Amino acid sequence: MMRPSQIALTTFYWAFIVYLFLPLALMVVMGFKDSNFIGFPINAWTTRWYLQVFQDTAVLHAFGYTLLISIVSTALSLVIGTWCAVFLGPARFWGRALVFAVMCLPAVIPGVISAISMRIFIRAIGLEPGTGAIILGLTIHNVPFVALMVLSRLGAMPRSQVEAARDLGADSLVAFLRVTLPFLFPSLLGASIFCMLLSFDDFVRAFFLGGYQPTLPVLIFAELRSGMSPAINAISTVVLVVTAALGLWAERATRRLKGTRS
Amino acid sequence: MATTSERTGNDAALIRPQDGTRSFWTRLTANPAYQRASDLLLSSDRRRFWLLAVPALIWMFGTHLGPILTMIRISFLDSYPPSAGRVPDVTLENxxxxxxxxxxxxxxxxxxxxxxxxxxxxxxxxxxxxxxxxxxxxxxxxxxxxxxxxxxxxxxxxxxxxxxxxxxxxxxxxxxxxxxxxxxxxxxxxxxxxxxxxxxxxxxxxxxxxxxxxxxxxxxxxxxxxxxxxxxxxxxxxxxxxxxxxxxxxxxxxxxxxxxxxxxxxxxxxxxxxxxxxxxxxxxxxxxxxxxxxxxxxxxxxxxxxxxxxxxxxxxxxxxxxxxxxxxx
CATH class of the missing domain: 1.10.3720.10 (MetI-like)
Incomplete structure (x- = not known):
């Protein structure tokens, strides 16, 4: 027995799910079209576009490059973000609210302004556009998210755990490494996956801060500007599968950790 | 302050495992160089605060605020990147x-x-x-x-x-x-x-x-x-x-x-x-x-x-x- 409002809401939910999944499904299907032109109807089918992706050195290079940039910037964001959170969490000092706002700033600045201010900034500090610049830009963008996730986990940590470690003779560094850090692990895992996805998918920073080597989103953008073709569908589908698999795996892993640890 | 540092030094033995082998953490905390560094940096709440605060504040104000401030500064200049031998003038033209x-x-x-x-x-x-x-x-x-x-x-x-x-x-x-x-x-x-x-x-x-x-x-x-x-x-x-x-x-x-x-x-x-x-x-x-x-x-x-x-x-x-x-x- 469902009331009309319940039926309406359920229908609306599933309609929205269709809206979310239909374009992605169409994109996957279009990659199997045996023609150079994008468009329906599809009369002939082929797997050659998908097979080509794995032989296209430009795509493979871009994939490896994007992965490298994502991993390095995620690692940096984790260290810096955790550091900021551990500093701000227990500290009580004049101007804390201001410092907190500065920490969150990169998360709320519109993307294009963030990328362009970074482009000017790296010129001012004498850094060339390229790998280092993209990594710096992504790290700055990721740090607030890591710090906020770690802060919320730190808030849930019983003080007695660290105090017990101190009573047993651990100094504050050892207590941090052996007690606080393991406690933070679920939030660090969640944050690292979040950063990986943000970095791997990022377009605007890679576009304005990149050198000659394109990241995968920049490569797809460049191909799109020169015309749509099923080859782009195949590349995009590979990105889709990689990101969705990573996200789903992370979702399961963090759920299991939270279930056992906290 | 003094009690904290004493405790750190003397009680390091307490975290030695039962079986007599010295764990990495025991060896680390027993190391004289580590103890000196620990006394210098971690021995008081104030020192720990500054140890955490200085790098964090440098990062936040340098990289979170830096790009925005640089962008605002350059928006008032009449040319950038600066050409050789010429100092850009401040202007509202932009x-x-x-x-x-x-x-x-x-x-x-x-x-x-x-x-x-x-x-x-x-x-x-x-x-x-x-x-x-x-x-x-x-x-x-x-x-x-x-x-x-x-x-x-x-x-x-x-x-x-x-x-x-x-x-x-x-x-x-x-x-x-x-x-x-x-x-x-x-x-x-x-x-x-x-x-x-x-x-x-x-x-x-x-x-x-x-x-x-x-x-x-x-x-x-x-x-x-x-x-x-x-x-x-x-x-x-x-x-x-x-x-x-x-x-x-x-x-x-x-x-x-x-x-x-x-x-x-x-x-x-x-x-x-x-x-x-x-x-x-x-x-x-x-x-x-x-x-x-x-x-x-x-x-x-x-x-x-x-x-x-x-x-x-x-x-x-x-x-x-x-x-x-x-x-x-």
Missing amino acids: YLLFFQAPNYITPFVRTFVYSTCYTLLTLSLMYPIAYFLAKKLRPSRQMLFLLLLLVPFWVGEIVRTYAIMILLGNRGFLNIVLMGLGLTSRPIPFMYTGFSLGMGLVYLTSLYMLLPLYASLEKIPRNYLEAAADLGAGSWTRFRRVTLPLSKDGIASGCVLVFLISTGYYATPVLLGGPSTTVFAETIAGFFHVAGDKWPEGAAFSTIMLLASLVTVGLFLRLLGRRSGSLLG
Whole structure:
């Protein structure tokens, strides 16, 4: 027995799910079209576009490059973000609210302004556009998210755990490494996956801060500007599968950790 | 202070494992060099505070604030990057340029009108869904239904924009379906219009609306609504007088996030929009792509956009009766 409002809401939910999944499904299907032109109807089918992706050195290079940039910037964001959170969490000092706002700033600045201010900034500090610049830009963008996730986990940590470690003779560094850090692990895992996805998918920073080597989103953008073709569908589908698999795996892993640890 | 350092030195033996072998941590804390460093850096709350504070503050003020301040500084210069042997003059020209040409003001106004409309559209679409998830489902199913919504958002901006292009193109799925149903004889030009751009932006940003709404709705205790029902409130009154006011925080955060994020997209307006929908992000990017010395103008325009979006957000939060600081706290 469902009331009309319940039926309406359920229908609306599933309609929205269709809206979310239909374009992605169409994109996957279009990659199997045996023609150079994008468009329906599809009369002939082929797997050659998908097979080509794995032989296209430009795509493979871009994939490896994007992965490298994502991993390095995620690692940096984790260290810096955790550091900021551990500093701000227990500290009580004049101007804390201001410092907190500065920490969150990169998360709320519109993307294009963030990328362009970074482009000017790296010129001012004498850094060339390229790998280092993209990594710096992504790290700055990721740090607030890591710090906020770690802060919320730190808030849930019983003080007695660290105090017990101190009573047993651990100094504050050892207590941090052996007690606080393991406690933070679920939030660090969640944050690292979040950063990986943000970095791997990022377009605007890679576009304005990149050198000659394109990241995968920049490569797809460049191909799109020169015309749509099923080859782009195949590349995009590979990105889709990689990101969705990573996200789903992370979702399961963090759920299991939270279930056992906290 | 002294007691802390003594304890650190003497009690290191206590963390020696039972079996007599010396663990890495025991050896580390027994190491004289480590003990000296520990005494120097970790021996008091004040020292620990500064040890953590200095690198964190350098990072935050250097890299979070640095790029914005550099951008603002350059927006007042008459040339940048500086040419050899010439010190750039300070000028307001870059800001005045914005007010002189309608082809700058139009995209600016358009960006804010569009972003406001798309934000309100996203809110009206996502509120029922967040309400459905938080209030109409058993908790065990909430996570599954939420996860289903999350999956498409792990895919990046470019890929999802492209997916929308395939849906809306002249030979796209929507047009084929409409023609197949005989509703139209020729393809409707959905692409490169405000409609396609709106479809894309809603597609990209709705999650940032959904999550804060869901979080705030989920927190409303069920017995509040039961109490309202006992006092004779109908379902519409319960929604208007209890649910809606209590979800105000979620509405505020969701709208602010979606507004700021949608003003910041660059690739999506380029790919989904046309000449009649040029947004300010494209105008700004133009200054950084053409050869030549246009950075100060670009910096000035970026500063105008940043200020305008922050002011809009501030006014909006004031309208909802919230202090702007509480959003982050």
